[in-house]
Amino acid sequence: MFSFKQYSQEILATIILLIALVFLRMIVAKLIRSFAKSSHLFEHRTNLVIKYIHVFMNILVIISLIVIWGVDTKDIFITISSIATVIGVAMFAQWSILSNITSGMILFFSFPFRIGDTIKIYDKDFPIEAEIEDISAFHVTLRTKEGEKTIFPNNLLLQKGISIMPSKFEDREFFD
CATH class of the missing domain: 1.10.287 (Helix Hairpins)
Structure with missing residues (x-):
């Protein structure tokens, strides 16, 4: 008892x-x-x-x-x-799911880019330049200049070279 x-x-x-x-x-x-x-x-x-x-x-x-x-x-x-x-x-x-979740955590804490940034992904087979619309645990939603919506897995973002393009309306100092 x-x-x-x-x-x-x-x-x-x-x-x-x-x-x-x-x-x-x-x-x-x-x-x-x-x-x-x-x-x-x-x-x-x-x-x-x-x-x-x-x-x-x-x-x-x-x-x-x-x-x-x-x-x-x-x-x-x-x-x-x-x-x-x-x-x-x-x-x-399902290793890619775990890989994407881990990559999402890394992207959260290192925050190399944010929603609204325009990025260029250097991929040999599929280079892309697009604006970031959303960042989730598994993927990043991108919108190209042509209006095409692309879903990119987080683990590929950590594996590919990425450039963050300057904003069109960013304040810049000009020197003579």
């Missing part, structure tokens, strides 16, 4: 861990939002990064709860290896 006295330490540790998770999630979200605000980043990109970090934190809490409740180490390794095998097989088929 379940006894609170018998599991009081585990229950207390679980409560403390869950409270810590709630506070850490709030603190991390505030830090990321302040970083995004000071860097003039868009809300959509900020929310994606916060969501990814929260998922990572939740995974860490689940692992911590497993340790707190004393699940046998052998059972943990069997479960994790089984899950990793299934995920590995699934991700091998």
